[in-house]
Amino acid sequence: MAPASASALPPGVTDPNYSPPPGRLGNLTVLQQHALDKIRKELQDEGAFVPERMDDAALLRFLRARKFDVPKAKAMLLSAEQWRKDVGVDELVRTFEFKEKEEVDKYYPQYYHKIDKDGRPVYIERLGKLDIKALYAITSLDRLQKRLICEYERSLDTRMPAASRAVGHPVETFCTIMDLDGVSLSNFVRVKDYVLEAASIGQNRYPEIMGRFYIINAPWMFSTVWSIIKPWLDEVTVSKIDIVGYSYKDKLLAQIPAENVPKEFGGLCECHGGCSLSDAGPWKDEEDEKHEKKQEEEQAEAPVEDGAPPPE
Template sequence: MPEGVTDPNYQPLPGRLGNLTVPQQHALEKFKKELQDEGIFDPERMDDALLLRFLRARKFDIEKAKIMLVACEQWRKDFGIDELMANFDFKEKEQVNKYYPQYYHKIDKDGRPIYIERLGLLNIPELYAITTPERQLKRLVYEYEKNFNERLPACSRSVGHPVETSCTILDLKNVSLTNFYRVKDYVMSASSIGQDRYPESMGKFYIINAPWAFSTVWSFIKPWLDEVTVSKIDILGSSYKDKLLLQIPEDNLPKEFGGKCDCPGGCSLSDAGPWNLQD
């Protein structure tokens, strides 16, 4: 069982620490040794849980997992992750929140941080008068890093077992196909970063208020996603409340989605959760 587990009911999912088959354990050990021998291994960052993310993403094929991880390491250098985390200041956050809300807010019943994105509120002219697609991507990566380095460890401590994934709500209320196609390059870049650079980070993904035309958009997005990812996605119309409340405590779900949470100043700017001592 992984260290730090205090939840007596915790059962690790297959392929996680505490629930590895003998071949999977051997694959983990061989993967780590090859990375060490080739000078790729970073002991500060590459714990067993991270190595297992890449192995699971490539169905424990060590060579494919290594190719994926090496590509990720090169991307981290090219993107300038260290400099980004030290100096990035998304000072336009409050203004951007009016035209494209994207935020983490509290946890679901499995202890996962909840990530909410309201694509239907997207206002392209206003958004790009305030920020740029490049800064939006930097913000996305900054939040991914914060999620892995701060939010997930805080959630793990809070619930007494490892939390490795997030619970996402994508709200498409009043979304227009025109708006989507105007940001599809950003959406595809964001999807690629999530899948290729932060693998195995999706727990549940709810697409709510999906309009009838969403089937067209879904057919465009679906081929970009692997089958495991697709299996975690629930596409819901306007009758989504009961399904969300099966996964998210009512007190943790913002009131605009049928919950009871009404953070001072708005849930979308509160960053409330175990990672924030103000919560």
């Protein structure tokens, strides 16, 4: 193997113990660095380079997804860009409101909740609680897909950067928990289209952001469900999936601090109003801090009426 190149670490690395994984900034072989330089230059020369979405870390995600084969990685990236235009992702992010979030949470909980020991945002999906009839009475497949896209975009723009700042090193992947407790084959078949479309969007439009994936409480019929899903996933995605079954607590707690794991999964967290609606994590902490600072600034700038005591 060619020796690692002297590619610079990304800015903002404060963790002295951080060691970049292979194929990431700070740990590229000479050939990998060459591939990165080549795809960047080709995109720039062709007028297809989008600076806000194509920094080196993003380009490397597509390169890793295609084993640093530049033509294949570029084709994948350009296909994703065309998909963004076809779907209208930028406009969707600006205008889409998922007002039915609290109601949907009752019948199909899907949520981000704090970070694991490596700093990854934890994403939890409780497929076993799915109630198809109730779910489609308050939302639609189209709206669920739009929500999914908006959550991916928010994760790249907000959650991962906030997690990176919190732990002092780049965070580029999620830790996912898929809970199948109570899932039925009939329910899965009815929501299969959404699950497969979600998997397709994840691996083809937002590649290389799955870090760890735990499937827990898998019932006896899961082999049938898995046989339906597995052919739709690439081999890299499949290799990251850990099917744990019902004895999952120790494995989850080995990867995620107990205080970050919801109590129903063997952890200690009990967010006010429920973990599934809290969006708790470094990203929420930063939002709350900005909100408090803005309130303080507005209070300080507010005119003081005659005779009224100044604000404390």
